[in-house]
Amino acid sequence: GFGNECASEDPRCPGSLPEGQNNPQVCPYNLYAEQLSGSAFTCPRSTNKRSWLYRILPSVSHKPFESIDEGHVTHNWDEVDPDPNQLRWKPFEIPKASQKKVDFVSGLHTLCGAGDIKSNNGIAIHIFLCNTSMENRCFYNSDGDFLIGEFLRLQTRSLLTDPWPQRGMRFSIDVFEETRGYILEVYGVHFELPDLGPIGANGLANPRDFLIPVAWYEDRQVPAGYTVINKYQGKLFAAKQDVSPFNVVAWHGNYTPYKYNLKNFMVINSVAFDHADPSIFTVLTAKSVRPGVAIADFVIFPPRWGVADKTFRPPYYHRNCMSEFMGLIRGHYEAKQGGFLPGGGSLHSTMTPHGPDADCFEKASKVKLAPERIADGTMAFMFESSLSLAVTKWGLKASRCLDENYHKCWEPLKSHFTPNSRNPAGPN
Numbered sequence: 001g002f003g004n005e006c007a008s009e010d011p012r013c014p015g016s017l018p019e020g021q022n023n024p025q026v027c028p029y030n031l032y033a034e035q036l037s038g039s040a041f042t043c044p045r046s047t048n049k050r051s052w053l054y055r056i057l058p059s060v061s062h063k064p065f066e067s068i069d070e071g072h073v074t075h076n077w078d079e080v081d082p083d084p085n086q087l088r089w090k091p092f093e094i095p096k097a098s099q100k101k102v103d104f105v106s107g108l109h110t111l112c113g114a115g116d117i118k119s120n121n122g123i124a125i126h127i128f129l130c131n132t133s134m135e136n137r138c139f140y141n142s143d144g145d146f147l148i149g150e151f152l153r154l155q156t157r158s159l160l161t162d163p164w165p166q167r168g169m170r171f172s173i174d175v176f177e178e179t180r181g182y183i184l185e186v187y188g189v190h191f192e193l194p195d196l197g198p199i200g201a202n203g204l205a206n207p208r209d210f211l212i213p214v215a216w217y218e219d220r221q222v223p224a225g226y227t228v229i230n231k232y233q234g235k236l237f238a239a240k241q242d243v244s245p246f247n248v249v250a251w252h253g254n255y256t257p258y259k260y261n262l263k264n265f266m267v268i269n270s271v272a273f274d275h276a277d278p279s280i281f282t283v284l285t286a287k288s289v290r291p292g293v294a295i296a297d298f299v300i301f302p303p304r305w306g307v308a309d310k311t312f313r314p315p316y317y318h319r320n321c322m323s324e325f326m327g328l329i330r331g332h333y334e335a336k337q338g339g340f341l342p343g344g345g346s347l348h349s350t351m352t353p354h355g356p357d358a359d360c361f362e363k364a365s366k367v368k369l370a371p372e373r374i375a376d377g378t379m380a381f382m383f384e385s386s387l388s389l390a391v392t393k394w395g396l397k398a399s400r401c402l403d404e405n406y407h408k409c410w411e412p413l414k415s416h417f418t419p420n421s422r423n424p425a426g427p428n
């Protein structure tokens, strides 16, 4: 369950978790005790996060970190001039394994972001494009948490393992084929489940559906050197060590990686009339200090029924003080039948107008309203942020995926205004 206090021992070492204290003079099985803190020691209980790890060697057993090539990872939000236009990307291209072997870390590309990494306030959106597993390499992020998009056949190994690693957690990603994914990085805060207000005690993403891994260790020497890669203040560093870092035999605490299957999301929606705001689809939120304002919300558009009467059912036309980055994991998105493709993305910046394309408007204004399955087999999502996001050089140019024709999807919109005829009948 989300945020629970858990305890886990590798079954090969029963009793490896010290009883009654965290720091015995000598730990069971002669393990080292190490605390991983995900919040200031003094945070209120409700936000205090830490885990105690009992490991074969402490994390400090490594050679010094050295700077490595960042590739397309950046936290420089001034690389290109601001551009308020609607932006859309065709599916980001995955390099072919036959041409170049690229793993999760070398395949990380920063698309956009905002804020300041050193003062722990901001977000970044990355795309990863890879074709090879991480071999004797792991990664950890000193700057923030990674929320990694949902992918088939992506497997992680980590000291506590699994796909949504929080700050500091080391993980290694295996892929079985050419793989692409989206990452929302938040600096300085952790994701939380949104409050439910009048919805009640249950619904949306239920805490019990968040899965947390069990302890599992490998006691493996790596004479050729195991590489620990660290993203620190937006730059990449590597340190060698001669053992696997996945050497945690037992742990307890509430600071863990977790994963969540989006299929478990309990969708709430309009069952009478009108289009509800997409905040009803919030899976997780990373709060800012302003009440109700997120530095980033993770919102999904899952398969569901559309039943609203006398309603234009697709998303309304709008301008928003929040920035909206959208991606498509599979299927299609209700407001754009063509052009917005799985593996691509779109960015509608602060107050930039957007909404259904002309074709969608025409169809949805005329369709006979019956209960309808919306977007079966699809999964679109939005990273919505109160920060005004800047796009990187890679996003605008080097990715070569920017769709120069995006604005054309609204060009056919024409006026339907009939000043002399009130049609349809007007409000009831």
Ligand SMILES: O=C(O)Cc1cc(O)ccc1O
Residues within 6 Å of the ligand: 276, 277, 278, 314, 315, 316, 318, 320, 324, 335, 348, 354, 355, 382
């Ligand atoms: O722009 C979008 O497609 C996302 C979105 C969906 C919706 O149902 C209402 C508002 C909104 O921004």
Ligand SMILES: [Fe+2]
Residues within 6 Å of the ligand: 318, 320, 324, 348, 354
């Ligand atoms: Fe929107």
